[in-house]
Amino acid sequence: MPVLWLFLIVLALAAFGFTAGRMRVTTAGGERPHSLPNYYGWNVAMKVMAPALLALVVWLLVQPILVDRQVTAGLGEGAVPEGSTLGLVMSDVRRVADGLDTAVDRGLITSGDADAMSAADSNVRSLLGEAGVALGSDVSPEVLEAAQTYRAMNATGDFWRTAVVLVLAIAGLAWGIAQSHGSFRARNSVETGIRMILLAAASIAILTTIGIVLSLVGNTWHFFQIYPASKFFGSFTWSPSFGGGSELGIWPLLWGTLYISIIALIVAVPIGLFAAVYLSEYAGPRMRAWAKPLLEVLAGIPTIVYGLFALLTVGPLLLTVFGRDGLGWMQAGTAVMTAGLVMGIMLIPFVSSLSDDIINAVPQSLRDGSYGLGATQSETIKQVILPAALPGIVGAVLLAASRAIGETMIVVFGAGAAARLSLNPFDAMTTVTAKIVSQLTGDADFASPEALVAFALGMTLFIITLGLNVFALYIVRKYREQYE
Known part of the structure; x- marks a missing residue:
């Protein structure tokens, strides 16, 4: 499922939860509720959105890294031609995978044909050209196989991402509605949730700075391992x-x-x-x-x-x-x-x-x-x-x-x-x-x-x-x- 649709579904569930939580308190008889009705609605909406959207963001950040590592590890030494690099080969893999996805979306081939296609097929290059992929050379068997693996792993990851996000949203909806009764302190729950959201927002700048520093330090250390620091700081050329x-x-x-x-x-x-x-x-x-x-x-x-x-x-x-x-x-x-x-x-x-x-x-x-x-x-x-x-x-x-x-x-x-x-x-x-x-x-x-x-x-x-x-x-x- 596309990320936009998934996001809109979570928002729709949150809106439904807000209405349901509020109505459940206002229509229930008995003792006076602890908090205003809107707090019960927001309690349900936050329990729907917070875990689901957090899982969505984490999944979007982690999945590309894991897929790239798995595909890179599966490439043999022969997949990198002389004069090229692993980074360039992975760029070709992503372009071929995107081209196959585009061809499937346009109805040029089926998903099964894309997975069964071989590099010896003469239609591979023309098909990728129709899909808008420009390659400087023919598609090697290793690159095509890696692209097919890349597509399959992304498809599996997308399926489980959709399942996990929807399960968390529905579970949060059920949990929030179950809490929507007069004795529940909805205001305290909402204020605690808002405090955590503000704390997370304040932590983004710190975490971003730490991430920037770590990425710079790691690659700088790698550079000084292959190029002497004395030449870097001692040369005037x-x-x-x-x-x-x-x-x-x-x-x-x-x-x-x-x-x-x-x-x-x-x-x-x-x-x-x-x-x-x-x-x-x-x-x-x-x-x-x-x-x-x-x-x-x-x-x-x-x-x-x-x-x-x-x-x-x-x-x-x-x-x-x-x-x-x-x-x-x-x-x-x-x-x-x-x-x-x-x-x-x-x-x-x-x-x-x-x-x-x-x-x-x-x-x-x-x-x-x-x-x-x-x-x-x-x-x-x-x-x-x-x-x-x-x-x-x-x-x-x-x-x-x-x-x-x-x-x-x-x-x-x-x-x-x-x-x-x-x-x-x-x-x-x-x-x-x-x-x-x-x-x-x-x-x-x-x-x-x-x-x-x-x-x-x-x-x-x-x-x-x-x-x-x-x-x-x-x-x-x-x-x-x-x-x-």
Whole structure:
């Protein structure tokens, strides 16, 4: 059964349970029920949805992993041709399995024919072509057999998933309706269930972070087992080659990342801070009412749009001024300066919004006291408001720096792809994030250091941004002023 239908059936059972639980209490005579009727309805609905949907989510996460492991274990050494990898073979297996499913759904063949088909059958390739599957070579017997096993295991898993989810939903429905009597404390049960749901929601961020760290650590450790850490951190050359003989030094990428981020902060911090001071101290209510939302519109623009802006507008404009026809400093539109300027524009609302909130948090009594001593508005801003808000502003700048270090699309379009150590801001460079994308683009062999280096780069970037965030929180908490 499709997942959407299963989900809708569970919702329908929950709606029926809500109505049945509520009606059972309202129509029953005798003593007054402990809770309001709606609580009895929600008690039934929660007992239907919670276990069924939890089982559905867990099944959807676990089944693909188990099926892939079983199919991979069943592939012999001869299934991987020379020059290919196990990952590429499994990609072909999934494509063939999807093609067979599509052919069955369209009525081109029956499910039994799909399971009995052999690689020697001349119709296999044409059938997959009709199903929209493009393969670079003929389907080998090992791949077809693995695809048929893949289909069979998924079909079995889907059947048991449907059965388990429906059994849990029906059992929860029966349990909830049985509890719908006047002496049952339905309100306490519902509130406990809501508390558990909120706890689970709060735990998602923690569990996600742990999962990210574990995945990075595991693959990074695997990378350092096949490529020395001394070369990764000690080399100043980045020259990956999937044919072997790669030099994977991180320093050119790290330098490009920091260089572009510094230029972006040089652009964003003054403009964002000045905008925040104006909006909080000088602008009237009407001006602030439309100027602040317009400024924050920049934060809603996708980074891919900023990348296109860098490629099509800022780069050619800088090339006109600093290129061969101008000062002669710039060879192409893709450069550190191009990406830094556009990234700085992107960070302006980030800095201005945080700084504006922090400046507005400074008590009005400090301003009134400064004015009472004869200070002007500009003197009050420089000598009272900004010093009081400085810890928060520093934290905002450090958080903006973390955002700049993790940016990808602007760098891909605006800075180029050259990994070099240079002080010239008009040279093309690249960053850690851009190289992570390039190393994992396409069907990468995760047994090679050229692909696994992406995880080492990601781990390094994670540690840097985590350190900046922790330092920003430390600064904010240590020097934050407490006002009554």
